[in-house]
Amino acid sequence: MAQKKLLLIKLGSLGDILQVSPVIPAIKAKTDYEIYVLTFTQHKELFQFNPKIKRVFGINYSFMGFIKAFFILLRGKFHVAINTHRSSRLDLLCYLAGISRRLGFSSPEKSTRFLTSSVPFDLAISRHKRYLALVSLLINDNVDTTQYLPEFIPNESIDPIIQLETSYIVIAPFGGANSFSQMPTRKWGKYQQLISDLLIKYPSYIIYVVGSAEEEINLNVLAQFDDRVRGYTKSIHHLAYLLQKAALFIGNDSFPLFMAVSQQCPSIGIFGPTDAQLIVSDYKNLKYIQAEVSCSPCYNPLDGNASIAYNCPFNTRCMEKISVTNILELASKIIR
Numbered sequence: 001m002a003q004k005k006l007l008l009i010k011l012g013s014l015g016d017i018l019q020v021s022p023v024i025p026a027i028k029a030k031t032d033y034e035i036y037v038l039t040f041t042q043h044k045e046l047f048q049f050n051p052k053i054k055r056v057f058g059i060n061y062s063f064m065g066f067i068k069a070f071f072i073l074l075r076g077k078f079h080v081a082i083n084t085h086r087s088s089r090l091d092l093l094c095y096l097a098g099i100s101r102r103l104g105f106s107s108p109e110k111s112t113r114f115l116t117s118s119v120p121f122d123l124a125i126s127r128h129k130r131y132l133a134l135v136s137l138l139i140n141d142n143v144d145t146t147q148y149l150p151e152f153i154p155n156e157s158i159d160p161i162i163q164l165e166t167s168y169i170v171i172a173p174f175g176g177a178n179s180f181s182q183m184p185t186r187k188w189g190k191y192q193q194l195i196s197d198l199l200i201k202y203p204s205y206i207i208y209v210v211g212s213a214e215e216e217i218n219l220n221v222l223a224q225f226d227d228r229v230r231g232y233t234k235s236i237h238h239l240a241y242l243l244q245k246a247a248l249f250i251g252n253d254s255f256p257l258f259m260a261v262s263q264q265c266p267s268i269g270i271f272g273p274t275d276a277q278l279i280v281s282d283y284k285n286l287k288y289i290q291a292e293v294s295c296s297p298c299y300n301p302l303d304g305n306a307s308i309a310y311n312c313p314f315n316t317r318c319m320e321k322i323s324v325t326n327i328l329e330l331a332s333k334i335i336r
Contacts, residue, residue, distance in 0.1 A: 003032060003033065003034045004032070004033050004034070004079040004080070005033065005034050005036060005054075005076065005077065005078045005079055005080075006027065006031075006033035006034065006035055006036065006078065006079065006080040006081075006082065006138075007036045007037070007038060007073065007076060007078040007080070007081045007082070007094075007099070008020075008023060008024070008027075008035060008036070008037050008038070008082050008084070009037075009038045009039075009081060009082065009083045009084060009085065009090055009094075010037065010038075010039055010084045010085070011038070011039055011040050011043075011059075011061075011085065012039070012040050012043055012061075013043075013255070014043060014046065014255035014258075015253075015254055015255040015257070015258045017039065017043055017046050017047075018046070018150045018152060018255070018258035018259060018261070018262055019127050019128065019131065019150060019258060019279075020084050020131050021046075021150045021151050021152065021262065022128065022131065022132060022145075022148035022149055022150055022151070023082070023084070023131050023132060023134065023135055023148075024050065024052050024053065024151070025052060025148050025151060026132055026135040026143055026147075026148045027135055027138065028052045029147075029148075030135065030138075030139045030141075030143070031138070031139060033079075033080065034054045035052060035053050035054055036053070036054055036055050036056070036057065036076065036078065037053055037055075037056045037057065038057045038059065038069060038072060038073075039056065039057070039058060039059075040058060040059060040060065040061060041058030041059060041060055042058075043058075044056045044058045045155075045235075045236065045237075046152060046236070048155075049153045049154065049155050049156070049237075050151075050153045051153070057069075057072045059072070066089075066093075069090075069093055070093050070096065070097060073093055073094060073097035073099065074096075074097040074098070076097075078097075078099050079099070079100060079101060080099065080100075080101045080102075080103065080138065081094040081099045081101070081102050081103070082103045082104070082134050082138065083102070083103070083104035083105075083115075084104075084105075084131060084134065085104075085105075086104075086105050086107055086109075086110050086121055088110055088111055088114065090104075091104055091112070091114035091115050092114050094114065095114040100116075101116050101117075102114065102115045102116050102117075103115065103116070103117055103118065103119075103134055103137050103138060104118050104134070105118055105119060105120070105121040105130075105134075106118040106119065106120055106121065107120070107121040117137055118137075119133045119134060119136075119137050123278070124278075125278070126277075126278045126279065126281060126282050127278065127279055128145060128282040128283070129145050129282065132145045132148060145282060146282070149261065149262075149282075149283060149284065150258055150261050150262040150283070151262050152236075152240055152259060152262040152263070154236075154237040154238075154240040154241060155237045158235070158237050158238065160238065160241035160242075166204060166205065166206055167202075167204065167205050167206075167247045168205055168206045168207065168208055168245075168246055168247065169198060169202070169205055169206075169207050169208070169246065169247055169248045169249070169250065169335075170207075170208045170210055170232075170242060170243060170246045170248070170249045170250075170251075170256075170260070170265070171191065171194070171195065171207060171208070171209050171210070171249075171250050171251065172209075172210050172211055172249070172250075172251035172252065172254065172256035172257070173188075173191035173209060173211065173251075187252065187272075187319060188252055188270050188272075188319040188322060189319070189320070190322075190323075190324050192224055193324050194250070194324045194327055194328075195207055195209075195224075195225065195229060196224075196225075197324055197328055198328070198331070199225070199228055199229070201328065201331075201332075202335060205228075205247065205335075206227075206228045206229070206230065207225075207228060207229045207230070208230055208231075208232045208242060208246075209222060209229060209230070209231050209232065210231075210232045210233070210239060210242070210256055211233065211256070236259070239256065239259055240259060240262070240263050243259060243260045243263040243265040244263045244264075244265065246260075246265050246266075247266065247334075247335055248265075248266050248267070248268065248331060248334050248335055249265045249266070249267040249268070250267070250268045250270070250327060250331070251267075251268075251269065251270065252269070252270050252271075252272075252319075253269060253270070253271045253272065253274055253276070253279065257269050257280075260286075261280070261283045261285070261286055264284070264285055265285065266285050266286075266334045267285060267286045267287070268286075268287050268288065268289070268327060268330050268331065268334070269286060269287075269288040269289075270288070270289055270319070270322060270327070271288055271289065271290045271291065272291045272318035272319045273291065273318050275290070276288040276289075276290045277290075287330045287333065287334070289322055289326050289327065289330065291318040291319055291321045291322055292321060
């Protein structure tokens, strides 16, 4: 008898995909489903080398991409679909494709008429626990959320290009930018001072700055230092290998932070208006610092509409309240 097929729907973004990733080992440990994934084409490589996944489908963010998604669902003959988005449109696609069991989130703003069962999208519960609650719904039993953490399996066939004789720290001086906004409330402007102080505090370490070579802040940071500070702009697979051996990662609430968590790298997360306790408190080997502002927290709105979460109406400079001293104190608890 053929294995039953389960489709996990997670379109984007990069950091959110890594936060959903614990669902995959949890499903594999608790069921015998073949796991398929539907995501945006540009994000397929986050799933492609995971041996727990049978196949990854990619679509574009467009009307034609929506049509392509429908035919993928229709032809796939999936027994179960898990929609990790609060999107009634994706629920409707699963319904029209004839998928008999359709699981997803419910909320006051969203109809669940196209789902067969749902769990509340409760903002008082961490993202980690919310996503794994979908697995509990699937198996009709509780899942031990401490057993499943973010995972990313890099391509084993590439050369990691990491041949170091000394210890190193990885820093990502960016954070938060996505297709809706540059999210200035998630950016922290004191990385140059932090790097200077780290070089003094840890004289035997070098520092890798990761991110896009086109980022102005990257170029500015690197221009201020000698060869103990190096740029690293390889693929996400190279980033994973770099983080596996790092003594410490420091970065904003963004994709590189969750990549560090997925590689079990000791990490420090710098958070502005979003509630760090509800995002990363479930993750091992991670410490965080939270900007204290009266309007926090703010969250992504329903169906990704560009509103308060992407365009702060208060012009709050959340991150400026976090000092370099705060970060160095956390670093000293990790690097001894």
